[in-house]
Amino acid sequence: MRINVHFFALYRDLVGTGNLALDVADDATARVAVDELRARGGGFERLPEEPVVAVNLEYARLDRALEDGDELALLPPVAGG
Amino acid sequence: MSVHAAIVTSEIRPDAVLARLDDTADGAKLLFLGTVRETNGGRPVSGMRYDAYAEMAEKVLAEIAADVARVAGTDRVAIEHRTGELGLGEISVAIAVATPHRAHAFDACRHAIEEIKSRLPVWKKEHYTDGGDAWLDGTTPDVREAAR
Numbered sequence: 001m002r003i004n005v006h007f008f009a010l011y012r013d014l015v016g017t018g019n020l021a022l023d024v025a026d027d028a029t030a031r032v033a034v035d036e037l038r039a040r041g042g043g044f045e046r047l048p049e050e051p052v053v054a055v056n057l058e059y060a061r062l063d064r065a066l067e068d069g070d071e072l073a074l075l076p077p078v079a080g081g
Numbered sequence: 082m083s084v085h086a087a088i089v090t091s092e093i094r095p096d097a098v099l100a101r102l103d104d105t106a107d108g109a110k111l112l113f114l115g116t117v118r119e120t121n122g123g124r125p126v127s128g129m130r131y132d133a134y135a136e137m138a139e140k141v142l143a144e145i146a147a148d149v150a151r152v153a154g155t156d157r158v159a160i161e162h163r164t165g166e167l168g169l170g171e172i173s174v175a176i177a178v179a180t181p182h183r184a185h186a187f188d189a190c191r192h193a194i195e196e197i198k199s200r201l202p203v204w205k206k207e208h209y210t211d212g213g214d215a216w217l218d219g220t221t222p223d224v225r226e227a228a229r
Binding site: 006008009010013052054057058059060061073075076077078079080081 | 115131132133134136137138140162173174194197198199200201202203204205206216217218219220221222224225
C-alpha cells in the first residue's frame, strides 16, 4: 500500500525533502515505515530510530497499523510558543 | 461567543485578539504574548523562523483552546500562533482569556502556553547576527497520553 510521509524542521533538513510517497507492506506499522525510510541512506539514516510520529494529524505510537493512503509525519521534539 | 484558535502567517495584533473576548460578564481579561528575544545563550539573534505542520497544528491548537475553556469555565478564549519569519520583538503567540474572576484567567492562560510548548507541532529556528542558524531543541510530546 502507499502512504504519504511528511518531514518537518530538522528532519526536513536531514532528508532534503518535506514529503514523499512510500510503498509499504499491507500490514506495515509506523515503525516499519520509519525503518524503511532510515534504510534508504543519503541522509535518511540520520533520522532517529524512534521518532515521534503522527498519523492522519494525530499523535500515534510506532506500533500503529497503517492503512492505504495514510499521512505519516515524523516530528522532531516540538518548540512552539 | 466561541473559542478562537488559529495558526496565522501575518503579524499578530494584540488589540484584535483581545477584542474577540468582549463580554460584560467578565471581570478579568488576561493577555499573554510570546515574543522573539534578542539573545539566546549569549549569541545575538537577528530573527526567528517558525515552521508548523499546519493542518495538525490547527487541530491541536483548537483542542488546547477548548480544553482551556472547559477547565476555566469560560468560552472567552482566543489563541493565535504565527509561523514564518519573525524579527526581534515580534509576537509569535498570543493567548487571551476572559473570566468573571481573575484566578481562573491566570490559571487558564498559564495552562494554554504550557500545553502549546508541550505538544503543538511547531518548531523554531534562530537566525544569528553572525550569519549562522539553528533549530532549537524542543520537547518530546507525551504520546502515551496523546496517541492511540
